[in-house]
Each structure stands twice: as C-alpha cells, then as structure tokens.
Amino acid sequence: MPLLAPHIGSQMVDLGSALLLLTCFAIVAQRRLSACVDLFALQSVFLALTAALVAFLTGIHHIYIAAALTVVIKAVVIPRILKQVIERLNVKRELEMNVNVPTGLLICGALVILAFFITQPIIPLGFLLTRDSLGIALAIVLIGFFTMIARKKAVTQVIGFLVMENGLFLGATAAAYGMPLIVELGIFFDVLVGALIIGIYSHRLQDAFDSVDTTKLTTLKE
Amino acid sequence: MSWPLVLLITAPVMAGIASLFVRQRRVIEVLQCAQAGAMLAAAALVADRVIADGEVSVGSFLRADALSAWLDLIIGVVGATGTLYAVGYVGEEMNSAHLSLKRYSHFFCLFDLYLAAMLLAVNLENIAIMWIAIEGSTLSAALLIGFDRSKAALEAGWKYIILSSVGIALALFGTILVYYSSEHVLGVSSEALRWSQLYRVAEGLDPSAIKVAFIFALIGYGTKAGVAPMHTWLPDAHAEAPTPVSAMLSANMLTLAVYAILRFKAVTDRTVGPEFSGNLIIGLALLSLAVSSTFILVQRDYKRLFAYSSIEHIGIALLGFGIGGLGVFAGAWHLMNHALAKSTAFFGAGLVFLRHNHKQLDRVTGLLSQMPIAGTAILVSGIALAGMPPFGLFTSEVLIAAGAYRARPETTYVFLALLALAFATLLYQVLRMTLGAPGEAGTALGRQCRIFTGAAVGINIVALGTIGLHVPSGLETLLTSIVKMFGGGMGVSR
Numbered sequence: 001m002p003l004l005a006p007h008i009g010s011q012m013v014d015l016g017s018a019l020l021l022l023t024c025f026a027i028v029a030q031r032r033l034s035a036c037v038d039l040f041a042l043q044s045v046f047l048a049l050t051a052a053l054v055a056f057l058t059g060i061h062h063i064y065i066a067a068a069l070t071v072v073i074k075a076v077v078i079p080r081i082l083k084q085v086i087e088r089l090n091v092k093r094e095l096e097m098n099v100n101v102p103t104g105l106l107i108c109g110a111l112v113i114l115a116f117f118i119t120q121p122i123i124p125l126g127f128l129l130t131r132d133s134l135g136i137a138l139a140i141v142l143i144g145f146f147t148m149i150a151r152k153k154a155v156t157q158v159i160g161f162l163v164m165e166n167g168l169f170l171g172a173t174a175a176a177y178g179m180p181l182i183v184e185l186g187i188f189f190d191v192l193v194g195a196l197i198i199g200i201y202s203h204r205l206q207d208a209f210d211s212v213d214t215t216k217l218t219t220l221k222e
Numbered sequence: 223m224s225w226p227l228v229l230l231i232t233a234p235v236m237a238g239i240a241s242l243f244v245r246q247r248r249v250i251e252v253l254q255c256a257q258a259g260a261m262l263a264a265a266a267l268v269a270d271r272v273i274a275d276g277e278v279s280v281g282s283f284l285r286a287d288a289l290s291a292w293l294d295l296i297i298g299v300v301g302a303t304g305t306l307y308a309v310g311y312v313g314e315e316m317n318s319a320h321l322s323l324k325r326y327s328h329f330f331c332l333f334d335l336y337l338a339a340m341l342l343a344v345n346l347e348n349i350a351i352m353w354i355a356i357e358g359s360t361l362s363a364a365l366l367i368g369f370d371r372s373k374a375a376l377e378a379g380w381k382y383i384i385l386s387s388v389g390i391a392l393a394l395f396g397t398i399l400v401y402y403s404s405e406h407v408l409g410v411s412s413e414a415l416r417w418s419q420l421y422r423v424a425e426g427l428d429p430s431a432i433k434v435a436f437i438f439a440l441i442g443y444g445t446k447a448g449v450a451p452m453h454t455w456l457p458d459a460h461a462e463a464p465t466p467v468s469a470m471l472s473a474n475m476l477t478l479a480v481y482a483i484l485r486f487k488a489v490t491d492r493t494v495g496p497e498f499s500g501n502l503i504i505g506l507a508l509l510s511l512a513v514s515s516t517f518i519l520v521q522r523d524y525k526r527l528f529a530y531s532s533i534e535h536i537g538i539a540l541l542g543f544g545i546g547g548l549g550v551f552a553g554a555w556h557l558m559n560h561a562l563a564k565s566t567a568f569f570g571a572g573l574v575f576l577r578h579n580h581k582q583l584d585r586v587t588g589l590l591s592q593m594p595i596a597g598t599a600i601l602v603s604g605i606a607l608a609g610m611p612p613f614g615l616f617t618s619e620v621l622i623a624a625g626a627y628r629a630r631p632e633t634t635y636v637f638l639a640l641l642a643l644a645f646a647t648l649l650y651q652v653l654r655m656t657l658g659a660p661g662e663a664g665t666a667l668g669r670q671c672r673i674f675t676g677a678a679v680g681i682n683i684v685a686l687g688t689i690g691l692h693v694p695s696g697l698e699t700l701l702t703s704i705v706k707m708f709g710g711g712m713g714v715s716r
Contacts, residue, residue: 122430161387175401176405190358201376217381220378
C-alpha cells in the first residue's frame with residue numbers, strides 16, 4: 001500500500017523538481033563565484049531529496065543509494081574542490097559576461113518552454129508519479145548548457161557542466177525511476193573524475209595564462 | 223567464455239597499470255610491445271570467431287557481433303601500430319630531454335587506458351555502460367591532449383573537454399530516453415538496456431520517444447565524431463596533442479563515435495524506418511564535407527591539414543551510412559581504410575615535427591629524400607586519403623557516389639564537387655611536401671625511433687595495400703552481416 005495518495009506524491013515530486021529549476025535560475029543570476037558553488041550544492045541537496053522521495057513512494061531501494069551518493073559527491077566533495085580552486089586562483093566575481101543577467105534569465109525562460117515543447121509528445125508514456133519532471137529535467141540540461149556558453153570563467157563553465165549532470169540525473173529518475181545501480185555508479189564515477197580533470201586543467205591554465213578567463217584562449221584560430 | 227575478447231580488453235589495462243609502477247624505461251618498452259602484439263592477435267582471433275559463429279559473448283556483459291568485430295579489428299590493429307609508434311616517438315622526446323621518466327610512464331599509462339576504454343566500449347552489450355566507457359575514453363583523451371602543457375596544448379585540451387562533456391551529456395539524455403521507452407516493453411531491469419533485446423523489440427517501442435532519443439544521440443556522439451557544426455574542437459586537439467595521440471584520436475576515437483551513432487540508428491530504423499535517421503545523417507554529413515573541404519584549402523599547418531581531412535572522411539562514411547544498403551557496406555569499408563591511412567599520415571607528420579620542431583606546411587619539402595620513413599608514410603597515405611586507386615578509399619567513395627545516385631541524385635552532385643575540391647588540395651600539398659629537394663636540415667632522429675616508427679608505418683602500409691583492391695572473404699562476411707543489421711536503406715521499400 002502506498003503511504004500517500006498518488007496525486008499528493010506526484011505533487012511533491014513536482015515541487016522538488018521545480019526547486020531544482022529555481023536554483024538554476026539563481027545560478028544564472030549570480031555573479032559571485034563562491035555563491036554559484038553554494039547554489040550548486042543546494043541544488044544537489046534538492047536533487048537528492050527528490051530522488052529519495054521517489055524511492056520512498058515507489059519502494060525502489062537502489063534510488064536511496066544514488067541519492068546518498070549525490071549528497072556525498074555533488075553536495076560535499078565537488079563543491080569543496082571548486083572552492084579550493086577559487087581560493088587558489090583568487091577569482092571572486094565574474095565581471096564581464098557574454099550575455100548580461102536579465103537577457104540570460106529571459107533566454108533561460110525560453111529554454112524551459114523549448115524543453116516542454118520537445119518532451120510534450122513523450123510525457124504521456126511515463127509513470128504517473130514522475131512524468132512531469134522529464135520536461136524540467138531537459139530544461140535544467142539546457143540551462144546548464146547555456147551557462148557554459150554565457151560565462152567566461154573556467155569555474156562557472158564547470159558549474160554549468162555539473163548542472164547539466166544534475167538535470168540528467170533528475171531525467172533518469174523521472175523517466176525511468178533511475179537507471180540500474182551499476183549504471184548510476186559508473187556515471188557518478190565519471191562525473192567525479194571529470195570534475196577532477198577539469199579542476200586540474202584550470203590550475204594549469206592559470207599557470208600558463210595567468211588567468212582562468214577562457215576568452216584569453218585565442219592562440220588557436222583559423 | 224571467449225578468452226580472445228577478454229584478452230583484447232585486459233591487455234592494454236594490464237600494460238597500462240604496470241607501466242605506472244615500473245621505473246625502468248626498457249621494461250616499459252617491452253610491456254608496450256607485448257601489449258601491441260596481444261592486441262593484434264586478440265583482435266584477429268575475435269574477428270575470426272565472429273566470422274565463423276556470427277557472434278562471441280562473455281556472459282551478458284560483453285558481446286561482439288559483426289559491427290563490434292569490425293571495430294575491434296580497426297582499434298586493435300591501429301591501436302597496436304600506434305603503441306609501437308608511441309614507443310619510438312615518446313622515446314625520442316625523452317632522449318632530447320623534454321620528458322622525465324615519471325612523465326614517460328604516465329604517458330603510457332594514460333595511452334593504454336585510453337585504448338582499453340575504446341575497446342571496451344565497442345564490445346559492451348549494455349547501452350548505458352557503453353556510454354560510461356566512451357566517457358572514460360573522453361576523459362583519458364583530455365589528459366593526453368594537454369600532455370605537453372604548452373599554452374596551445376592546454377587551450378586545445380580545454381576546448382576538447384568542454385565540448386565533449388556537453389556532447390556526451392546530451393548523448394546520455396538520448397540513452398535515458400531509449401531506456402524510458404524500452405522499459406515499458408522489457409520491464410524495469412538491465413534487460414531493457416541490452417542492444418540485442420532492443421533490436422528484438424524495437425518495432426514495439428514508442429516512435430516519438432525513439433526519434434527524440436536519436437536526435438540527442440546524434441548530436442551528442444556527433445560532437446565526439448567531429449561532425450560539423452560541432453567539429454571546432456577537432457583541428458585544435460589533433461594539431462596540439464602529442465602525435466601518437468593525434469593518430470589515435472583520428473583513427474580510433476572518431477570511428478568509435480560513429481559506431482555509437484550506428485548502434486542508435488539500427489534501433490531507430492527498426493522503429494520508424496530508415497528515412498528519419500538517414501535524412502538527418504545525410505544533412506550533417508554533407509555539411510561536414512562542405513566545411514572541411516573549404517578549410518583544407520587554407521591550412522598552413524600540416525597536422526591541421528590532416529585533421530580537417532578526418533572531418534571530411536568521417537562525413538563521407540556517414541553519408542554512406544545515411545544512404546543505407548550498399549552505402550552501409552561502403553561506409554564500414556571507408557572507416558577501416560581511413561583509420562589505417564590517417565594514422566599512417568599522422569605517423570609521418572609526427573616524425574617531421576620531431577626533426578624540424580615546427581608545423582608549418584610551406585616549410586616542409588623533399589621529405590622522400592630527407593626522411594624516407596616519414597616521406598613514404600605521407601606519400602602513400604596522402605594518395606590513399608585523396609581517394610586514388612589502388613586503395614580501399616577509392617572503392618568506397620565510388621560505391622557511396624553510386625549508392626547516393628540511386629537513392630538521392632541531388633546529393634551526388636554536391637558530394638562529388640566537394641570531394642574533388644578536397645582531392646585536389648590534399649594531393650597538391652602531399653606531393654609538394656614529399657617530392658623535390660629537401661629544405662631545412664633539422665636534427666636527425668635516433669636509431670631506436672626509426673626502427674619503432676618504421677615498423678608501425680610498415681605494418682599500416684602493408685595492411686592498407688593488402689585490402690586495397692579486393693575485399694578479403696572473411697572481411698566480406700563481416701561486412702555483409704553489418705549491412706543486414708540496417709535492412710534495405712533509403713529508396714528501397716522496407
């Protein structure tokens with residue numbers, strides 16, 4: 001017997017997904033790099049809560065493991081690595097951006113509409129509990145992608161990538177009640193190694209260019 | 223239990239990990255040569271078994287069908303010669319005191335793990351674990367591209383890792399959508415992620431979900447295959463990576479990404495028919511051809527020249543797969559010949575760079591008399607890459623043009639015009655580099671370097687020549703099974 005009526009459960013999952021989307025907008029609007037990292041950690045906590053809620057409502061236990069890993073890796077370990085990078089590189093704020101904040105927020109709004117447009121024909125296929133989250137998941141992926149394009153500092157580009165990963169995780173949970181456990185573990189491992197490698201790269205960029213502003217990377221042009 | 227398949231994947235893993243702990247150069251060299259031999263033998267044995275039995279599997283985890291065996295052959299053979307070449311190339315860099323022993327062993331560890339990740343990816347039965355393996359190859363390649371730590375190398379590596387991460391994330395979304403539609407048919411379990419099961423039930427999957435999934439997979443893995451307009455990382459990465467890595471990127475990694483697209487295409491074609499995926503692939507292929515043949519014209523860096531030529535050839539192969547039928551046969555044949563020829567071209571280019579320490583195209587002349595190994599490599603592979611007989615790329619390009627003419631006459635004219643442009647430029651540059659009188663003297667290369675790189679170039683050229691004019695019967699069996707995977711193709715009723 002489910003402990004909650006299905007429609008309340010589905011409303012709660014929607015609420016969790018909406019909070020994730022809200023933190024995306026906050027990241028796009030935020031200029032201070034350390035605040036961006038905090039917002040990413042907060043988003044990961046929301047993600048873990050949403051996943052745990054799905055696990056609780058469906059009784060699929062391996063989602064709990066994935067939720068716990070999300071807290072450990074994405075809310076604690078990776079933010080700590082990023083903070084160290086920021087401290088060492090001595091970059092506090094993103095002063096110039098390719099797209100200013102109000103325009104960026106408008107574009108993100110358009111991306112949300114686009115995401116729902118793409119997923120609309122396939123949403124009825126999903127489980128009743130989580131299917132509305134699929135559109136939100138794609139929206140988060142697209143906003144993460146946009147952040148990577150719109151920002152110039154290496155650190156914010158990494159955050160954009162991690163936001164995309166959060167969107168994918170929400171998508172997997174929403175669409176399919178999570179991938180099989182071995183797949184989830186593999187994806188976590190890849191994300192962690194990826195974040196480490198990008199961290200190593202930003203150190204080396206700093207040493208070579210005296211900057212982590214990726215617009216200074218202009219040696220290679222046609 | 224099929225031990226050649228296990229050996230093929232574990233040989234580079236073990237050699238790579240061992241290289242990390244060994245602190246003697248000679249031992250690392252022996253390990254790498256053993257790995258190259260093991261990979262060559264294992265790839266041949268796997269292909270042999272697949273030709274005889276149709277497929278080889280290890281539990282429900284690894285399964286090699288004809289398409290996997292085809293990729294095993296490409297990555298196994300080119301990976302083996304690439305390893306031999308790396309022993310010569312990196313050894314020479316070490317002799318001229320660019321590298322410490324520690325970095326030397328790090329290089330080989332990364333290089334072997336990179337090969338292992340690619341070999342694992344093409345034999346995996348699970349679509350999502352294949353994604354994990356491909357991401358593994360992306361990450362190891364990112365460290366290899368920036369290995370020199372020069373400004374240009376770091377910039378190329380950064381571009382590569384950012385673009386590939388985005389691409390691979392989109393591909394994961396495509397994978398999730400396939401699972402989303404297949405679990406309704408196969409249930410919530412790993413079964414719903416197995417290629418063989420997906421092919422079996424593909425006709426019952428939800429068409430709109432599979433269409434969206436294919437678009438995400440095509441853009442995602444297409445970024446990794448260097449398909450225009452997502453190709454911008456490719457010339458930088460190929461030009462700035464250490465040359466053995468450039469050769470592996472071009473010959474193996476682009477081919478691996480095409481393989482991933484093909485797997486998704488096979489499912490999509492069974493669900494919604496070949497027109498949908500075919501049209502998308504043909505569009506991207508022609509765009510890649512147009513972009514690359516234009517940029518080949520203006521290149522002043524010989525490694526970038528070969529890099530743009532890779533975009534061109536991946537575009538040609540994709541055009542074949544998009545057309546279907548005979549085009550699939552030609553596309554697969556094109557991939558194998560391109561891998562052999564392009565790695566040979568990079569092997570030659572790397573030797574020129576070691577000797578002259580610059581990459582300027584117009585300063586390189588008379589290679590044939592100054593550096594016989596590099597000269598032969600660039601001349602033979604250049605003729606092959608331009609698409610002249612007696613090499614396989616000629617056969618496959620003619621077949622693709624013929625297939626395109628039957629299915630889509632208007633694409634044929636565009637295809638042939640772009641092909642002619644790339645042909646003329648590449649052949650001109652290659653002949654100018656290899657013939658004539660040598661220019662600058664440069665520093666002569668050591669004996670060990672010449673032996674190892676000569677062996678690598680020799681094996682590649684012999685392989686390229688052997689399969690040049692006719693398709694050996696074993697390979698033909700494989701190709702026929704690959705064509706069967708994709709059904710009739712465009713213009714032919716289902």
